Amino acid sequence: MLAPETDLRDQSAERFxxxxxxxxxxxxxxYLGLAAGVGKTYRMLQEAxxxxxxxxxxxxxYVETHGRxxxxxxxxxxxxxxxxxxxxxxxxxxxxxxxxxxxxxPQVVIVDExxxxxxxxxxxxxxxxxxxYLVAQGISVITAVNVQHLESLHDQVLKITGTDVTERIxxxxxxxxxxxxxxxxxxxxxxxxxxxxxxxxxAKVPTALANFFQAENLLQLRRLAVREVxxxxxxxxxxxxxxxxxxxxxxxxxxxxxxxxxSNDAAAKEIIRKASRLADRFSAAAWYVLYVQTGTESADxxxxxxxxxxLNNLQLATQLGAQILRVKDDxxxxxxxxxxxxxxxxxxxxxxTRDKGLWGQLSxxxxxxxxxxxxxxxxxxxxxxxxxx
Numbered sequence: 001m002l003a004p005e006t007d008l009r010d011q012s013a014e015r016f017x018x019x020x021x022x023x024x025x026x027x028x029x030x031y032l033g034l035a036a037g038v039g040k041t042y043r044m045l046q047e048a049x050x051x052x053x054x055x056x057x058x059x060x061x062y063v064e065t066h067g068r069x070x071x072x073x074x075x076x077x078x079x080x081x082x083x084x085x086x087x088x089x090x091x092x093x094x095x096x097x098x099x100x101x102x103x104x105x106p107q108v109v110i111v112d113e114x115x116x117x118x119x120x121x122x123x124x125x126x127x128x129x130x131x132x133y134l135v136a137q138g139i140s141v142i143t144a145v146n147v148q149h150l151e152s153l154h155d156q157v158l159k160i161t162g163t164d165v166t167e168r169i170x171x172x173x174x175x176x177x178x179x180x181x182x183x184x185x186x187x188x189x190x191x192x193x194x195x196x197x198x199x200x201x202x203a204k205v206p207t208a209l210a211n212f213f214q215a216e217n218l219l220q221l222r223r224l225a226v227r228e229v230x231x232x233x234x235x236x237x238x239x240x241x242x243x244x245x246x247x248x249x250x251x252x253x254x255x256x257x258x259x260x261x262x263s264n265d266a267a268a269k270e271i272i273r274k275a276s277r278l279a280d281r282f283s284a285a286a287w288y289v290l291y292v293q294t295g296t297e298s299a300d301x302x303x304x305x306x307x308x309x310x311l312n313n314l315q316l317a318t319q320l321g322a323q324i325l326r327v328k329d330d331x332x333x334x335x336x337x338x339x340x341x342x343x344x345x346x347x348x349x350x351x352x353t354r355d356k357g358l359w360g361q362l363s364x365x366x367x368x369x370x371x372x373x374x375x376x377x378x379x380x381x382x383x384x385x386x387x388x389x
Contacts, residue, residue, distance in 0.1 A: 012047065012050070013047060013050035013051050013053075013054055013056075014054065016029060016047070016051070016108075016140075016142075016179070024138060025135060025136065025138060026134060026135035026136070026137065026138050026139045026140040026141060027135070027140040027141075027178045027179075028131070028135050028140070028141050028143070028173075028176065028177045028178055028179075029140075029141070029142045029143070029177065029178060029179040029180075029181070030114070030142075030143055030144065030145060030173075030174060030177045030179070030180045030181070031043055031044055031142070031143070031144040031145075031181050031183050032144075032145060032146070032147060032174070032180055032181065032182055032183065032225055032228065032229060033144070033145075033146050033147065033182075033183045033184075033225065034146065034147055034184070034185070034190075034218060034221040034222040034224070034225040035146055035148070035190065035212070035213070035218060035221055036066075036146065036199055036200075037185075037190060037193050037194060037198065037199035037200075038183045038184065038185045038190060039183055039185070040112075040144035040145075040146075040183045041063060041064065041065065041071050041112055041144060042068075042070060042071050042074060043144075043181075043183055044063075044110050044112065044142050044143075044144055045060075045063065045071065045074035045075070045078075045110070046074065047142060048060065048078045048108075048110050048142070049074070049077060049078060051108055052077060052078050056107050056108055057106045057107040057108070058078050058079075058106060058107065058108045058109075058110070059078075059079050059080075059081055059101065059104060059106035059108070059109045059110070060075070060078055060079065060080040060081060060109075060110045061081050061096055061097075061101050061109040061110055061111050061134075062081075062083070062096035062110075062111050062112050062113065062127075063075065063080070063110060063112050064112045064113050066199075066200075068198060068199070070198075078110075081096075081097055081100055081101060081104065082097065082100075083095060083096065083097060084096065084097035084098075084099075084100065086119045086121050086122060088119050088120055088121060093119045095118055095119050095122055096111065096127065096130060098122075098123050098124075098130050098133065098134070099123070101134060101139065102134075102137060102139075105139065106139065107139070107140060108139075108140045108141070108142060109134060109139055109140070109141055109142075110141075110142050110143075111127065111130070111131055111134075111141055111142070111143045112143070112144055113127060113144070113145075114127055114128050114131060114143045114144060114145040114149070114169060114173075115127070115128065115145050115146075115149035115167040115168060115169050116167060117167055118130070126169070128169045128170070128173055131143055131173075132173070144183075145169060147221055147224045147225040147228060148161070148163075148165050148221060148224075149165060149167060149168050149169055150168065150169065150171055150174070150228065151168045151169065151170050151171055151273065151276075151316070151319065151320060152171045152273045152274075152276040152277050152280075152320055153224060153228075153273070153277075154168060154269075154273060155269070155270050155273055155274070156224065157221070157224075160217055160220045160221065161211075161212050161217045161221075162211070163211075163212055170319040170320060171276060171280075171320055171321070172319065172320065172321055174228070174232060175232065175235070175321075177232075180228075180229055180232050180233075181229075182225055182226060182228075182229040184222070184225070184226070187215050187218045187219050187222065190213070190218060191209065191213060191215065191218070194208060194209060194213055195209070231280060231281075235280075235283070254285050254346070255279075255282045255283070255284040255285060255346045255347060256284060256285055256286050256287065256288070256343055256344055256345045256346050256347070257275055257278060257279050257282070257284050257286075257287035257288065257345065257346070257347045257348075257349060258287070258288050258290055258336075258339065258340050258343060258345035258347070258348050258349065259271050259272060259275035259287065259288065259289045259290065259317075259322070259349040259350075260289075260290050260291075260292070260336055260348070260349065260350050260351075261289060261290070261291055261313065261351070262291065262292070262297070263297050263302060263306050263309070263310050264351075264389075265306070265309035265310075265313065266389060267351045267353070267389040268309075268310070268313040268351075269313060269316065270351070270387060270389045271349060271350070271351045271387050271389070272289060272313060272316055272317045272320065272322070273316075273320070274349070274387050275287060275289070275322070275349045275387075276317075276320040276321065276322070278347070278349065278385065279321070279322075282347070284347075286323065286343075287321070287322050287323070288322060288323045288324075288325050288339075288343055288345070289314065289317040289322045289323070289324055289325065290325045290326075290327070290335075290336065290339055291310070291314065291324075291325070291326050291327075292327055292328075292329055292332045292335045292336065293326065293327070293328045293329075294328075294329070294330050294332065295330050314326075325339060325343075327339065332367050332371075333367060333370045333371045333374055336348070336371060337371075337374055337375075337378065340382060345382060346381060346382060346383065347382070347383050347384075347385055348371075348375065348382055348383070348384045348385065349384075349385045349387065350368065350371065350384065350385070350386055350387070351386070351387050351388070351389050352368055352386045352387070352388055352389075353388070353389060368386075371384075372384060
């Protein structure tokens with residue numbers, strides 16, 4: 001008789017197999033964790049064995065065991081694709097062999113470390129782009145990532161942990177996934193695993209416990225992971241049910257968000273990321289990022305670095321699902337009002353510096369003051385959300 005845990009895993013494997021068989025395009029499943037060491041890779045390898053047992057052609061495309069004995073022990077029976085060697089700056093580095101996977105054409109491939117940046121010279125810059133490519137080629141992918149790698153959460157994670165996570169994935173990838181599974185551990189269990197040397201080399205444990213793996217940090221990251229999966233599941237239920245869930249039926253589903261940025265790099269990033277989260281929370285019909293270029297920000301009056309940062313931020317907005325709007329106008333408030341009316345925006349998202357203070361900026365004339373006064377005068381249907389940076 002099967003143990004309850006084994007039975008549940010068999011059901012999971014069978015459910016994923018049905019998804020694979022129902023689609024010509026590959027199926028994407030993501031294991032999401034709060035931090036390293038919660039067991040994402042182990043869970044993927046367990047599922048690979050379960051699928052293999054069910055007669056599915058499974059390939060381990062890239063697995064990072066970090067030398068953990070329990071994970072290493074799972075590298076059996078299921079075929080493992082050799083890594084590709086790429087020479088970069090005189091060194092031979094290992095990467096996932098995307099071409100080898102395409103040639104082999106398994107039904108399902110296991111791809112670890114989704115947020116990884118590939119070695120220059122690889123087919124794609126990022127591994128998440130490799131995964132998108134494999135799915136588009138009709139190969140189903142099971143992959144894993146930690147919540148701190150989500151692009152829209154970058155600023156929140158930085159404030160929580162003090163760590164600037166440089167390897168990030170666009171939120172849209174999770175939104176298009178067929179399944180997202182939260183791999184959860186309590187904070188106490190995760191710290192205990194760390195102290196027992198099950199996550200990092202023992203020499204690194206004291207530093208990890210005192211920094212990223214502080215109990216409060218992990219608690220907040222756990223909340224982010226749970227919330228993210230709950231929101232994704234809510235959207236999936238809404239889509240499959242053909243309408244909004246009953247608890248959300250009173251909420252508008254035609255919200256349109258307009259986020260306003262300028263060439264201030266840090267401020268623009270924070271506004272874009274938070275606007276993306278707001279758009280998700282409100283199930284917005286559409287959201288836009290507006291850049292009003294004044295005469296003082298023309299191409300011949302701002303530096304190349306500023307122009308590059310601006311283009312990167314507009315690209316970031318696109319990755320997060322926004323539509324980009326660029327207008328030239330010295331009347332910033334007038335341009336924002338005009339675009340908001342044209343796009344029938346219901347929520348205006350703007351930034352305000354925390355250095356000068358909210359009331360200090362609102363007590364004297366300026367763009368923020370004039371915009372708020374104009375919105376209050378012109379429209380009862382447009383709300384304003386101020387983001388401090």
